[in-house]
Amino acid sequence: MRQRHPNSLYLLFFTEMWERFGFYCMEAVFVYYMKVSQYEFLRENYSRIYGVYLAGVYFAPFVGGLLAEWRLGYFLSIIIGGASMALGYGLLSLEPAVCFAVGLACIIVGNGLFKPNISTMVGKLYPPGDARIDSAFTIFYMGINVGALFAPIVAGVTANLVKRHTTWDERYGYLLVFAIAAVGMIIGEIIFLATRSRIRLHQVEEVPADARLSPRDSVADDQFQRRRNIALLIFFGINIVFWMAFKQRANSMAIWIKERTDLVPPTWLHDCLSFLRIDDLMLDKSGQIAPALFLTLNPLFVIILSPLLVLFWGGLRTIGINVSTPAKLVLGFVLLACSYLLMWKVAEGVPAGQRASSLVIVYFYLLLTTSELCLSPMGLSLVSKLASSSTRAVWMGLFMVSISIGGYLAGEIYQYYKDLKFEDFFRTVMYASLGALVLMMAAYPVIAAALRPPKPNG
Secondary structure, rough: OOOOOOOOOOHHHHHHHHHHHHHHHHHHHHHHHHHHOOOHHHHHHHHHHHHHHHHHHHHHHHHHHHHHHHHHHHHHHHHHHHHHHHHHHHHHOOOHHHHHHHHHHHHHHHHHHHHHHHHHHHHHOOOOOOOHHHHHHHHHHHHHHHHHHHHHHHHHHHHHHHHHHHHHHHHHHHHHHHHHHHHHHHHHHHHHHHHHHHHHOOOOOOHHHHOOOOOHHHHHHHHHHHHHHHHHHHHHHHHHHHHHHHHHOHHHHHHHHHHHEOOOOOHHHHHHHHHHOOOHEEEOOOOOOOOHHHHHHHHHHHHHHHHHHHHHHHHHHHHOOOHHHHHHHHHHHHHHHHHHHHHHHHHOOOOOOOOEEOOHHHHHHHHHHHHHHHHHHHHHHHHHHHOHHHHHHHHHHHHHHHHHHHHHHHHHHHHHHHOOOOHHHHHHHHHHHHHHHHHHHHHEEEEEEHHHHOOOOO
């Protein structure tokens, strides 16, 4: 009989959903805001600043994980982190350069305390070896993307309304989006504070003194855990490339959508929006789709595909085909390379001065999202399976460090290529993805061996 997931999973689901709403509201317009900022430094260095911001926002969880394990605990870390992020979004909405800098610092610190610890709490809802952990992280990941789905819709609609019904400069619409992000984070904080007493973490039982391992067994156990740690470090190194490519979605891909994609909606979509009387919300003054709205495709596909993948993997298990976590990681890199192969060929085939069909973005996000679902939740699950219970938050933080480095490279690589042709850039990202695929295939046996339980000493 299949066991149900604990209710605590869904409480964390809704907390994370609202936190991600705020995070992705800000991200949806971050590059667009810097490109029209009153400060020349932001306009000239938007991609590099975006990369540095990503590096900070994903590196901080390493420190946040340590603080939670050694001093603050999971609950207090999440509360302080959420408050810091809300403050940061609020400061961004005030625009002066000092508010921009301090606001980004608050978001980085807040994310460092919030992100690794709520993910670690998901893993600690289950006893070691529980078969539900993979599906739990996929469900949790879907919660992330429910918030991420509504965030760009709200961001795009807000920016449209400001341009349509006010005489304000374009950047003021983006500043208002930052304020809305702060409200979303506050809602997430309220949910967590109201339900924290109902969240039950699995407690690992202490081994009785008379049943502790012998020195020989202890050495063997340490060696086994060391091999698991090495497997995690290998995966983290390869994971950097995935996030370098994935984080282009709000950077180079956002610029491609705004400058090289046909934003005029097809007739059927325009008629549908008019019938629903939301065309004023979704379309700008020239009748084009707000570029920020395309960011909804990634979380929309996550929400659609997540339960389908859970059922698909589960269905395969029922007929005796168990697709291992390393195999899912390999598949993820195959799909990642395919997504940028598509963009390379489209960019190469569109004549100068013309725009590509918006359907290309749909296909791109379908491939990219499927690769994400094979990599990101499986990466969280891998940490939960391989890290020892006493250091799990630290390893979750190191997982975030790999995303941090990937995010930094996402900004730097496009800062270098932004004055060159898009096809050159997309081809470079595709080659990097293929390189990561080869490394992931080479690492497959190492990770698979680490996932197997240790052999008992006889």
